[in-house]
Amino acid sequence: MTATTARFIVVFIAVFSVTLAAPAQQRRATQRKQPASQSGLDPQQQAAFNKLSQQADAAREGGRLDEAIQLYIQGLQLNPKWKDGWWYVGSILYDRDSYSDAREALRNLLGLDDKNGSAWALLGLCEFGLRNYDQALSDIQYARTLGNMISSKEFVNVARYHAGILMTRAGQFELGYEALRDFAREGNESPSVIEALGLNILRMPFLPAEAPPDRRELILMAGRAAFYQAARRVQEAERAFKELLSRYPDVPNVHYAYGVYLLIDSPDAALDEFRRELQISPDNVPALLQIGFEYIKRNDFENARPYAQKAVDAAPNLFATHNALGRVLLELGKVGEAIKELEIGVKQAPDSPEMRFALARAYARAGRKEDAARERAKFLELDKQKRTERSGPQSVGGIEAKPADKNPPR
Amino acid sequence: MSNETRYHRTGSRNLLLVLLLLFLLASLWVSRLGAVIRVAAQNGGAAPTFEEIPPSASGITWVHDNAMSEQRYLPETLGPGCAFLDYDNDGWMDIYLVNYGACDFFKPTRPIRNALYHNNRDGTFTDVTEKAGVPGGTFGMGVAVGDYDNDGWPDMIVTAYGKCTLYHNNRNGTFSDVTDKAGVAAPGWTTSAVWFDYDNDGRLDLFLCSFVQYGLNKHIFCGDNKLGRHYYCIPRVFNPSSSLLFHNNGDGTFTETGKGTDIERALGKALGVVATDINNDGLMDLFVASDTVQNFLFVNRGNGKWEEIGLASEVGFSANGQPRSGMGVDSADFDGDGWQDLFVANVDQEMFSLYKNNKDETFTDVARPNEVAAATRLLSGWGLKFFDYDNDGKIDLFLANGHPDDMIEQYSGQVKYAEPLLLFRNEGDHLVNVSDKSGPVFKKDFPARGLAVGDYNNDGRLDLLVVNNGKAPVLLRNNAGKDNHWVGLKLQGTKCNRDAIGARISWSAGSATRSRLKTSGGSYLSAHDVREVLGLGKATKLDWLEIKWPAPSGKLERFTDVPVDKYITIVEGKGLAAN
Numbered sequence: 001m002t003a004t005t006a007r008f009i010v011v012f013i014a015v016f017s018v019t020l021a022a023p024a025q026q027r028r029a030t031q032r033k034q035p036a037s038q039s040g041l042d043p044q045q046q047a048a049f050n051k052l053s054q055q056a057d058a059a060r061e062g063g064r065l066d067e068a069i070q071l072y073i074q075g076l077q078l079n080p081k082w083k084d085g086w087w088y089v090g091s092i093l094y095d096r097d098s099y100s101d102a103r104e105a106l107r108n109l110l111g112l113d114d115k116n117g118s119a120w121a122l123l124g125l126c127e128f129g130l131r132n133y134d135q136a137l138s139d140i141q142y143a144r145t146l147g148n149m150i151s152s153k154e155f156v157n158v159a160r161y162h163a164g165i166l167m168t169r170a171g172q173f174e175l176g177y178e179a180l181r182d183f184a185r186e187g188n189e190s191p192s193v194i195e196a197l198g199l200n201i202l203r204m205p206f207l208p209a210e211a212p213p214d215r216r217e218l219i220l221m222a223g224r225a226a227f228y229q230a231a232r233r234v235q236e237a238e239r240a241f242k243e244l245l246s247r248y249p250d251v252p253n254v255h256y257a258y259g260v261y262l263l264i265d266s267p268d269a270a271l272d273e274f275r276r277e278l279q280i281s282p283d284n285v286p287a288l289l290q291i292g293f294e295y296i297k298r299n300d301f302e303n304a305r306p307y308a309q310k311a312v313d314a315a316p317n318l319f320a321t322h323n324a325l326g327r328v329l330l331e332l333g334k335v336g337e338a339i340k341e342l343e344i345g346v347k348q349a350p351d352s353p354e355m356r357f358a359l360a361r362a363y364a365r366a367g368r369k370e371d372a373a374r375e376r377a378k379f380l381e382l383d384k385q386k387r388t389e390r391s392g393p394q395s396v397g398g399i400e401a402k403p404a405d406k407n408p409p410r
Numbered sequence: 411m412s413n414e415t416r417y418h419r420t421g422s423r424n425l426l427l428v429l430l431l432l433f434l435l436a437s438l439w440v441s442r443l444g445a446v447i448r449v450a451a452q453n454g455g456a457a458p459t460f461e462e463i464p465p466s467a468s469g470i471t472w473v474h475d476n477a478m479s480e481q482r483y484l485p486e487t488l489g490p491g492c493a494f495l496d497y498d499n500d501g502w503m504d505i506y507l508v509n510y511g512a513c514d515f516f517k518p519t520r521p522i523r524n525a526l527y528h529n530n531r532d533g534t535f536t537d538v539t540e541k542a543g544v545p546g547g548t549f550g551m552g553v554a555v556g557d558y559d560n561d562g563w564p565d566m567i568v569t570a571y572g573k574c575t576l577y578h579n580n581r582n583g584t585f586s587d588v589t590d591k592a593g594v595a596a597p598g599w600t601t602s603a604v605w606f607d608y609d610n611d612g613r614l615d616l617f618l619c620s621f622v623q624y625g626l627n628k629h630i631f632c633g634d635n636k637l638g639r640h641y642y643c644i645p646r647v648f649n650p651s652s653s654l655l656f657h658n659n660g661d662g663t664f665t666e667t668g669k670g671t672d673i674e675r676a677l678g679k680a681l682g683v684v685a686t687d688i689n690n691d692g693l694m695d696l697f698v699a700s701d702t703v704q705n706f707l708f709v710n711r712g713n714g715k716w717e718e719i720g721l722a723s724e725v726g727f728s729a730n731g732q733p734r735s736g737m738g739v740d741s742a743d744f745d746g747d748g749w750q751d752l753f754v755a756n757v758d759q760e761m762f763s764l765y766k767n768n769k770d771e772t773f774t775d776v777a778r779p780n781e782v783a784a785a786t787r788l789l790s791g792w793g794l795k796f797f798d799y800d801n802d803g804k805i806d807l808f809l810a811n812g813h814p815d816d817m818i819e820q821y822s823g824q825v826k827y828a829e830p831l832l833l834f835r836n837e838g839d840h841l842v843n844v845s846d847k848s849g850p851v852f853k854k855d856f857p858a859r860g861l862a863v864g865d866y867n868n869d870g871r872l873d874l875l876v877v878n879n880g881k882a883p884v885l886l887r888n889n890a891g892k893d894n895h896w897v898g899l900k901l902q903g904t905k906c907n908r909d910a911i912g913a914r915i916s917w918s919a920g921s922a923t924r925s926r927l928k929t930s931g932g933s934y935l936s937a938h939d940v941r942e943v944l945g946l947g948k949a950t951k952l953d954w955l956e957i958k959w960p961a962p963s964g965k966l967e968r969f970t971d972v973p974v975d976k977y978i979t980i981v982e983g984k985g986l987a988a989n
Contacts, residue, residue, distance in 0.1 A: 397703025
């Protein structure tokens with residue numbers, strides 16, 4: 001691309017930009033207000049536009065991308081509401097690492113079609129390229145929620161991978177693991193997947209590119225174990241974890257990671273690993289919570305209580321700690337204290353369905369029927385939303401708000 | 411060769427054949443005896459609590475074909491179901507077994523069919539399927555038995571992936587397919603079903619569980635991983651659907667009446683259902699287990715109104731707000747407080763739930779103190795039933811288990827595909843896992859699905875039939891509680907539904923007074939002996955027996971001179987019938 005062409009593209013895209021660097025949520029709200037419209041071309045313009053669009057597509061398909069981008073721009077000059085045009089301009093520019101310009105093109109597309117999952121995902125990838133990581137995660141997650149990304153598996157995988165590593169970087173390790181583990185299940189053993197998984201299970205809030213160089217062997221060893229764990233290759237996972245433990249027995253989160261691996265099949269052994277983790281890092285909140293929740297699962301609330309309490313003391317701003325302690329107190333019959341803890345948790349994480357569920361149960365025990373009903377309604381709303389984000393709309397059941405018209409055909 | 415020689419040789423040959431036959435019979439007897447001695451030895455000389463009756467002894471040679479394909483189509487792993495029913499009204503429980511059949515993804519390469527086995531009254535059964543006209547032909551899932559036309563002869567609905575089939579009993583050992591005429595030709599994928607009278611008009615209505623929206627064009631391949639193989643998808647990836655409620659019009663036809671109610675609005679992936687009365691209001695409610703989405707508790711508010719209260723009653727989700735993989739269900743007053751409790755089985759790691767009724771339309775999960783939670787952590791449960799296996803008067807619990815994914819052992823160190831059966835004995839204040847002490851069959855593993863409870867040898871002890879995915883069924887004879895006494899009741903409604911579903915039975919024997927609701931359904935894909943066996947423990951006589959018949963009569967009848975250790979029939983408004 002020549003310098004003149006590049007400048008022209010930048011100016012052109014900027015003129016038609018409909019949004020600025022507002023938060024994604026805000027942008028989404030703005031864009032929804034924009035009316036859908038027709039091209040409004042006269043027959044002569046339409047003919048010219050048709051010709052240009054065909055030429056642009058042919059150039060793109062023929063790999064003549066400089067030519068293609070110029071033709072798309074010309075077409076967009078005639079018809080700025082040409083969604084495919086904006087999409088191809090954005091994607092070609094993204095492929096050329098021109099993230100800022102690509103971002104503007106995609107914003108224009110989203111101004112015309114704010115439910116375009118592919119555009120949101122590519123926009124997120126542009127933000128990633130521009131190192132706006134929080135924005136990148138927000139956009140990609142929104143795209144995944146929409147669930148209508150183009151059917152290219154490669155594209156979907158790129159978006160999923162970036163969501164996974166960005167969630168790890170943001171400290172959302174459990175969600176990050178969910179996004180990354182499917183690569184292992186699909187047999188994708190690439191170093192980037194291994195590294196991402198390693199950072200994730202070691203709970204290191206870095207992107208792979210930011211990982212401390214002196215920890216690289218540790219990260220790769222952990223990643224290999226996590227890969228086998230996610231791929232459900234039991235014997236190899238067991239071996240890999242044992243090697244990791246023998247080489248790095250005192251590194252924080254190694255015992256924790258092994259404990260998580262053991263939790264499903266050998267919960268007693270998992271508890272031992274979490275306790276070993278606490279010997280290394282006494283305030284390791286995830287380990288405290290895992291022990292607390294395992295005891296809750298066993299209805300052993302007396303044993304759960306000290307771990308839940310310590311988790312709250314160590315991380316008073318983490319809603320999960322209040323969830324654990326609140327649930328324990330509720331089952332021990334201390335309803336008032338439980339409500340207090342759970343209300344703190346809800347305040348900290350108003351969008352957590354689990355918090356709403358726990359608080360609803362506590363209100364019900366206290367006989368506060370209206371409060372319980374309100375929290376249940378909120379739980380259902382949030383649960384549906386989160387479940388849709390995580391596993392798609394088909395994963396959601398429950399009572400439909402509107403009868404008849406939404407019922408699946410029989 | 412002289413004639414004499416020829417005769418002599420022929421005679422010798424006949425003698426040889428007779429000797430050979432005698433030898434074979436003797437071998438079989440010795441082999442059977444050996445098995446009995448071995449079993450007895452393992453149980454300290456006594457017969458095991460539940461004794462596996464082999465096909466060679468029962469004559470049940472039918473085997474389920476699970477149609478397992480490389481593609482691992484989900485319906486393959488969910489069946490089958492079974493039933494104990496007395497289709498010819500001779501007073502002996504016959505057996506019905508459901509098989510798969512041709513569908514959009516499966517073309518059988520050999521003939522496969524359902525099977526109806528007639529009880530020969532000597533511990534053996536004879537296959538009468540063809541004569542009875544009940545071979546199925548769909549990709550069958552389960553069966554529910556009920557006398558929907560109140561003629562005294564049990565009818566059957568066979569659910570399926572495809573189209574379910576309503577078999578009307580012709581009262582002569584045969585059945586007719588009346589599905590279309592009756593208006594219950596539900597397409598899609600139906601699983602468990604239950605007959606019950608929701609509007610107390612004296613006729614049995616029908617509830618059909620609907621699983622996911624599925625078809626060849628909706629199939630998803632799961633698990634194309636490094637193993638290079640497909641495994642059965644978790645149902646989360648398929649769209650949910652609404653279950654169906656059909657009202658009995660009384661003329662052999664039905665009308666779908668779930669429409670516009672919470673039953674239609676509840677999008678689930680329903681696998682198990684039991685009709686019970688959770689609030690003692692005389693209206694039968696429905697507890698429906700759903701896989702990967704919430705369970706539903708439909709409370710019958712009368713006049714055709716249903717209120718779904720799964721979330722508020724705390725039986726919809728796990729204690730931390732997660733939907734689980736609900737499969738088998740049942741309901742009974744296991745703690746004897748007069749209120750119906752609930753049970754639901756889930757998959758491994760989720761543990762099963764035993765919900766104690768708090769008497770205010772809410773429940774508390776008491777699986778842990780009843781030894782159920784720990785015992786089921788690694789198991790996946792399907793067929794299950796509350797029943798009094800030792801006739802001590804207290805309600806016990808049996809669970810049939812098996813993991814839905816045949817490849818589970820490749821990615822789990824602990825969870826197995828075939829899993830053990832479990833028996834819990836009611837010790838009065840809690841359930842105790844007595845599986846280890848209940849016979850060698852509890853040391854074996856099965857890919858179990860359906861479970862039916864019924865007394866096939868009329869000895870007053872309820873036996874079990876477990877059906878396995880892709881394997882032969884297992885018939886378990888109950889040898890427990892031989893010193894305990896019992897009364898077997900066949901209730902015959904005249905104003906209420908003929909099967910008297912919804913009747914409340916109370917009795918006093920010795921120092922104990924007990925009560926039981928005649929529920930319907932429960933377990934998974936299966937139907938049970940319609941008779942109720944009341945355990946009296948050591949008491950040799952029944953002090954009194956009360957039947958509160960369901961509406962429309964709602965009549966309360968009391969009996970004081972009831973024979974024990976035998977089956978009797980009580981007819982609504984007419985007392986004991988001569989058996």
